[in-house]
Amino acid sequence: xxxxxxFRGDCGGLCFANPTGPMRHRPPEPLxxxxxxxxVVFFDIDGTLVDHAGASRAGALGLFHRFRDRLPGxxxxxxxxxxxxxxxxxxxxxxxETSYAGQRRWRIRDLFHVTPGEMSDAEADAxxxxxxxxxxxxxxxxxxxxAALDALSRYxxxxxxxxxxxxxxxxxxxxxxxxxxxAVIASxxxxxxxxxxxxxxxxxxxxxxxxxxxxxxxxxxxxxxIGACDAGLRGVWLDxxxxxxxxxxxxxxxxxxxxxxxxxxx
Numbered sequence: 001x002x003x004x005x006x007f008r009g010d011c012g013g014l015c016f017a018n019p020t021g022p023m024r025h026r027p028p029e030p031l032x033x034x035x036x037x038x039x040v041v042f043f044d045i046d047g048t049l050v051d052h053a054g055a056s057r058a059g060a061l062g063l064f065h066r067f068r069d070r071l072p073g074x075x076x077x078x079x080x081x082x083x084x085x086x087x088x089x090x091x092x093x094x095x096x097e098t099s100y101a102g103q104r105r106w107r108i109r110d111l112f113h114v115t116p117g118e119m120s121d122a123e124a125d126a127x128x129x130x131x132x133x134x135x136x137x138x139x140x141x142x143x144x145x146x147a148a149l150d151a152l153s154r155y156x157x158x159x160x161x162x163x164x165x166x167x168x169x170x171x172x173x174x175x176x177x178x179x180x181x182x183a184v185i186a187s188x189x190x191x192x193x194x195x196x197x198x199x200x201x202x203x204x205x206x207x208x209x210x211x212x213x214x215x216x217x218x219x220x221x222x223x224x225x226i227g228a229c230d231a232g233l234r235g236v237w238l239d240x241x242x243x244x245x246x247x248x249x250x251x252x253x254x255x256x257x258x259x260x261x262x263x264x265x266x
Contacts, residue, residue: 038234038263040209042158043181044194044218045168048238048256049145049159050175056086059135063111066130070112078111085110090162094193094223100164104128141175148256149180152263158183160203160216162193162223183207194220195227204233217259225250236262 046052060082064075071078089103089110098106105124109116112127119127149157158181161168165186172178185203187193194200204211211232218224219238228235229249236251236259237244244252253259 037213038155038215039213040156040158040204040207040215041152041259041263042160042185042203042214042216042228042233044216044220044224044238045159045161045163045171047219047240048217048224049141049149049177050171051140051142054140055135055138056082058138059131059133062134063127063131067112067127082107082111094162094187100188101125136170136174139171139174141177142256144256145177148259149177151257151260153180155263156182156207156209158185158203158207160185160194160199160218162187164188194218194223195230197227197231200228200231200233215263217253217256221246221250225252 043049057079060079061075063082064071064078085107089098089106092098092106093100093103101121105116105121105128108124108127108131109119112119159168159172161184163186165184165188168186169178169184172181172184178184183203183206185199185206187199190199190202192198192202200211200216203216204214207214212234215234215236216224216228217236217238218228219240221237221239225235225237225246234251236253237246238256239246239252239254242254244254246252251262253262
């Protein structure tokens with residue numbers, strides 16, 4: 001099995017990713033960590049660890065330049081429309097109204113103002129591939145993500161992500177971060193997406209820790225921070241755009257470099 005490869009095996013989609021060795025079905029042994037009620041730290045990926053917005057902008061511009069004759073208007077107008085369509089159809093995926101592949105196809109069709117009868121799945125996939133090439137070529141970790149992961153390296157770390165299993169593992173591998181995580185829990189594997197409590201509960205079970213001993217941080221207040229709190233974890237909102245304040249029961253940070261201090265609290 002190579003890095004980024006999806007697998008289920010006999011562990012129901014909760015196997016542990018080791019890109020250089022065999023699959024593991026158990027979390028790592030506890031490490032000698034500072035005194036803290038937190039035993040495991042979970043991260044969201046897009047907008048938290050990886051600069052999804054910057055990569056998505058590069059991908060959308062790739063579409064604009066390749067299909068300039070079919071996409072009227074300015075580049076900035078297209079970028080805004082792409083962002084709006086991404087939010088619209090990804091939310092439909094989270095509600096179970098379309099598949100992960102389906103939300104991609106709907107974004108492409110709506111961008112080009114065509115129906116499924118006018119653009120087949122295969123045609124939509126071919127157009128999306130143009131976006132994806134530029135998008136994946138622009139993946140990068142936020143600088144504060146590197147600092148936070150380094151500071152928390154003595155803790156078992158995991159990922160809870162709403163997305164495709166293969167795609168998200170490839171993303172972490174592409175930015176050189178996959179081997180930092182004992183487990184990658186993807187909504188596609190489970191059939192539940194954040195903020196549903198089931199995905200958080202499954203992640204805690206996979207890491208062998210009760211929810212009360214786990215912390216999850218992400219850039220979406222509702223899906224990440226509130227969802228984690230509702231599932232019994234300690235939820236932290238990464239408010240990169242300083243939009244706060246959030247609810248009183250949700251801790252808020254504006255940079256991941258603030259996270260270790262919260263984790264280390266006795």
